[in-house]
Amino acid sequence: MHYNGLSDKEVAESREKYGSNVIPDSEPTTFWAEFKETFGDPMIRILLAIAVLMIVMCVLGYADIYEPIGTIVAILIVAFVSAKTGVASDTKYRQLKDSTKKDQCKVYRNGVVAVIDMDDVVVGDKVLLQSGDKIPADGVLIHGHIKVDNSALNGEAEECSKTAAPGEFRLADEITGDTFVDKHSLFRGAVLFDGEGVLDVQKVGLATMMGKMAEEMQDEEPDSPLKVKLSNLAGLISRFGYIGAVVIAAMYLAFYVISAGGIGPYLDTGATEIIKDVVEAVSLAVVIIVCAVPEGLPLMISLVLMQNTSKMLDHNVLVRKAEGIETAGSLNILFSDKTGTITKGRLEVVEFFTGDGITIPLAELPQHGKIKGLVDLAIGKNSQSMFDASGNVIGGNATDQALMKFLGQELFGKLESSCTVTLSQGFNSANKFSQAYLGELKKTFYKGAPERLLNASTKYLSLSGEEHPISLRAINAKIDELASKSMRVLAFGYSNQQMTENKINDDTVIVGFVGIRDDVRPEAREAIAAVQGAGIQVVMITGDRLETAVAIATDAGLLKTEDDVALTSAQLNELSDEEVKQIIPRIRVIARALPTDKSRMVRLCQEMNLVVGMTGDGVNDSPALKRADVGFAMGSGTEAAKEAGKIVILDDNFKSIKDAIWYGRTIYHNILKFCKFQLVINVAAVVVSAISPFFGVEEPLKVTHLLFVNLVMDGLGAIMLGNEPAQERYMTEKPRRRDESIVSKPMMVQILTMGLWLTVLSFLFLKLPFFDQFFANTEQKLSAYFVLFIWSALFNGFNVRDDGFAIFKGLNENTGFMKVFLAIVVIQALIVNAPLVPACAWIGSMFSCVPFPPVGWPVVGILAVTMIPVDMIRKAVTPK
Template sequence: MNNSLKGLSDNEVIESRQRYGTNFIKEAEPLSFWQHFLEGFQDPMIKILCVISVIMLIMYYFGYSDWYEPVGTIIAVILVNFVTAKTGTDNDKAYKNLKDSQKKDTAKIIRNGKLNEIVVDDIVVGDIILLQNGDKILADGILVDGKISVDNSSLNGEAEECKKTAAPEGYELIKEITGDTFVDKHSLFRNSVVINGEGYMEVRAVGEKTMAGKMAEDMKEKEPDSPLQVKLSKLAHQISNFGYVGSIVIALAYLAHYIVLAGGISAYLNNDLGTILVGIVNAIAIAITIIVCAVPEGLPLVIALVLMQNTGKLYKANVLVRKAIGIETAGSLNILFSDKTGTITKGKLEVVKVLDGNGNNIELDKTGYVLKNLYKSIANNSASEFDANGNVIGGNMTDKALLNFINNNEYQKNKLNVINKQEFNSTNKFSQISYMENGQLITEYKGAPEVLLAHAKKYMTNDGKILPLNLDKLNAKIDVLANNAMRVLCFGYSKQPLKENIINDDTIITSLVAIRDDVRPEAKDAIKEVQNAGIQVVMITGDRKETAVAIAKDAGLYCEQNSDIALTSKELNNMSDNEIKQILPKLKVIARALPTDKSRMVKICQSVNLVVGMTGDGTNDAPALKAADVGFAMGSGTDVAKEASKLVILDDNFNSIKNAIWYGRTLYNNILKFCKMQLTINVAAVIVSAICPFIGIEAPLKVTHLLWINLCMDALASLMFAGEPALRKYMKAKPRKRDENIVSKEMATQIGVMGVWLTLISILWFKLPFVATFFNTENEFYTGFFCMFVFAFMVNAFNVRTKSLNVFEHIKENPAFIKIWSLIMIIQIVLVSIGGIVGEIFSCTSFNLSGWIMVTLFALTMYPVDMIRKLLFNK
């Protein structure tokens, strides 16, 4: 410990905390169950259900409807909001458990002249913190003693080390975020990590006044509506207009019908007031039925249940869902901005190539003089070492990469008694050691190629021969490696004594090593699959442009032949928003990026109606994660980034991002399947309810029938479709527009054809005389129709599963489908058979086996008719 640094006293700590506050960065409080519940009333479908409930309550008050009709709708609203609220609170709880499972960071603080360890929240302005290799910096401050190197990647995305030296007296901490903020030689910032050296920091800012805290402030803007919310709002508007306009037209038509039957307007008005009112009330009652038929009351519940079920599936795939709507949004992406370090790349330097002094690749699984000398040089000429547990500690990122390359066994095997040593420094650009080997003094060098090659004339081959260097050939090879984002180190030896700051002229080159933060192998495949899904992937990084482009090429993101574009932050900021919009489709890389660049790009993309995704792990990514339609935070990232995101990628793997997109697309397709099934029966119910009274068929479907189909049965049906498998073809479809209709032309055709057919067989049920002969009473006959309508609905569930003629396609991948389908059928049979209060509510009675046969035969016609439709209309 530096004895000249006494730190704060206990009283000074109290005074500092009172004056400058604590080091706690306040996070957004999760919504309570009740808040989630109330938020559900903002859903457009829920608003329509509330309007229907009010109308039904008024009708009940005046004695024109039964109590269970408005109660059923109110229960539906409560049930939907309950499931939505439970999903939201469960997701919040899962995230809280993830955070609670992580131990709070601690810092080594000098107080009262003694070194203590305290938790991050207890740090105050004025504290002196001892920083050593591997320590996370937990506040903003100034280095007052020592020399260290830090990794600022959690703040600026830059993986390179930044050297820090003690600040002169009176030096002020940087307070504004600019492109040069994090490379300042004396300032240190919260969430950076010490990667080399030792020093003491004086804390100058804590909590929300740190750079990390200020970045968190940028996340308070309102989040955009998700694509699904936009589409549902549009659908709700269309359905409500259809229902309201249709009900008014039908109600007026019925009034006209009553007037015609009465012999004209005058004759109708000459009736007693009771007769006139009965006609008006009947017309209104039919109008209410039309509205109930038109609105898919079960759709909000289905979406809530499907989202809830897929939350669990994604967790098993290493994706923690912070906000359930983020699942579907991931599947709707048009463009994805991806952080480089730790997402596309592995997030750490690794040895990727070893060459001899002639530029030839050395096979790493074969022994020879090159690897033998390289292992020896790395084991001894390094500031890093292996600890007792076999972990690499100390040194900079390059030294750690080299030690990880040779592993602990080779390290121990090649350790020598080093006589003299000079550490690497940025002026000399090399380090050197000397030792005795077989009675011969050897000096080993490790450093920048241009430095060693300036003094070397020979190299060692893999079989131990010493040959002249071909500098032109070797430099050309080094240029190729550098253009592929590889950092090249050169190794050599001399038989002369070590001379400080000097490389001996008899140096022989033994090897060159290429090091890189390499692209994750699985990320390449995942990026390709995401691009094949029509999603533009843009890498946004703090790296220099040349390095970023090289990594992007390796990852399959950038291709010069396609006229792809890479920009630096400076180039980007010299362009207007309109200019960026023009080149946006070709933009693949943004280098030297600032946090403001990321947020700006998200907003520009949203302004041209693109659904935008953003991945990141650092505090610097948080504003863009928040502003994006869906933010993917990395599990190893900062809490601020996770708070800002909708999805957390627990394994930091781009492949998991791809899976989230795939699940999102699957979820949307499964919602569409359900919509096809429900809207088909709703269309049929509207037409049947509108036409039948005109042709002498009185109220074939009760409001309770429609609520039963649209709510109770739909809740179970949603579980059937929630388990539908994720198919590879979903990742080959083009992305959907944010505001496109849920009901596409193809979907409308299926709904229209099958809805009209169901209407036709409904009319035939009542108009074909032989049908009634299978039932003993009129009540049985109407009950049979209700069952036929439901059975047809359930047969159509198979039709909407697939565009294939084989409706059992992939059924084994969703075993719950048959189980739940069978359960719904059993419930329907039991419902109409038990009588009592249930029979009264649903106007049902039991009937014989011959009636059930007729119900089944009518319902089964849904399959061949849809098969014909598929043959005629499917592409």
């Protein structure tokens, strides 16, 4: 049937009235947008407040300009690194997207068939659909009979038959799961399996089902678990710093009052002296706040995420949002699409058995020459599918294509040239079989439903190639077994008579049977086991019927015990949110799922403080991919899915998902290591700065020393600990809750123990007369203390590498650790000895350092090394 289609004028009018078929992409990430987003980080806000406070103090003449400048520089570096990482990830994704050619379609326009981009389709267009085409917009089939694959929309791998609609049929306004599989409606993103027809376009662009899903993905995303934890840590540190500052300031004012002999005598000292004391107390309070806040933490996280974003690309994982890597390691529950994710996304032959129910492994079938040869003829000469020049299977339905792939291109080519089909009859729904007569062999070959061939057969071919009487009981038992595994069974046979139309000859011999299904990926089984071993609950959520979903889930290792729950969308929707929450820990399968079910499950799990992951490749997965804490989109999936996910799995391989989880856990462990490394320094700096004046030591740590700690130590510390190697044990740990604090009780014990030891070490060095003999004056001793403080922190860097005693293990895998260690030692030696070079004397002046005798260096080194045995003792006596 021919259609004139729309004229150019009508196309313009339709586009003006109903809109374009373009589904807008998200705007590309810009450097400036990412740069500004950094300032929403809670730790960065604290740093900004400190910088402003320090600037005020500088203006009043009570602080050096170095600290606010250093803090601002640190903030700008963090913002730059974060922005660069975000833009690089987004650019990689858009390059991947742009490398894919735009989809096109055939439409009737101006009386002829024109090939146009899908984006140019308008309401009212009549689109010519042929096998392999993708539906360009939502509408109704008005001519022809086709079979479509809706798996990109609803997860169903089954063929869905569509017939021409009555003249007045309109697409439903409210789309449900049943609308996808009605007889006439077609939706953007579906693919034609077979047939030819004409689509009347009734909805385009954002009005389509795919467009509505794209709009739904514009909702605000929840904060990442890392951001939640950092917010909590920032609040904890803020309280520690601010309360500590107020308490210390009050203590100092009280000290001044007591020293003066009471409140009355103190007031008699005059307003000038009192103001001076208040300013000194406030100055010290500011120093306390500066010491308390880990300025290097945001920088460390930015650097680590940037480094690992690049690494993951080598593992076929494209990280679109850098925080997605760390979030992957925090997962408590992972919802996975079935089609194309757990399964291969296409039908294939997975089992072969003979007429007596004996299974022959597919790899061993060539060893049974007679059976293999006859099956090859029954497939190769009895199919509507074939291979194109590129080796792709074209034509026929999904079952024919699966059988043709099983046959193979090389063998198909040989059969094409060896035998000629004299008579044939294709498959139809009434007969449920197809047949082909080969005149040269004087045999008719059949392919069809087992019940049809078995009704006409009395014999089967055994493994040895001999004919034997058939046992229907054994065959039916085997067919029922495969049906329970959601396999579609086809039978093959031959007759020594010429074919009879619409009939199977009564001398037909059964050659064998095949089981066909969309099978589980072998690597998916291993990956699911690894993810479950990591304590992560895996739930398959699919549009397929429950029986199929249960069979696949059992094969994939998801359903193992009687307590495991598999239910349908209808059953799920009969339950209230609270009832669903009660059974969530036992849910393993949700069948006949709608997009709303996926989004609901993500929401409920997040309300339970679970960190939620979602894998998928279809448009139907996109809203849930967006709402989940981390969405894993398949590289071969729809653009909508990739746009929604934080991570794109380029090779569609579950192993890559497992690697992303493993890397995420490694990153989190490295962040914890750095927190322990830095917070020990901060605790010691706060305590030493706070109480040293009471012991007669004025400013043992100058503002520039703290600047060195916060910028050089923290920045280089990020490199030291950010590249710590991944360990297998990370994948056996229990997942963390969303609201779990970064600082655990064991971690707090380590921070306080080592921070207090560094404090004790500091006062032993500063106050014991024994150490005076190694230095000529107080200036030299304070310079040596600066070295002692930094070296102690460096040796503590070994302690935080492992929660046990293997603190030196794996240094060869993190070569940057020792390089940074030595670099800091050298930098500090240069700072201390800078006054020996007249041109560099200003460096020593800035850091309040003077050279000290060579004997002082080993003394300082020995004291600093004590950090290691002290922590070893702590590890031995405290529970892990």
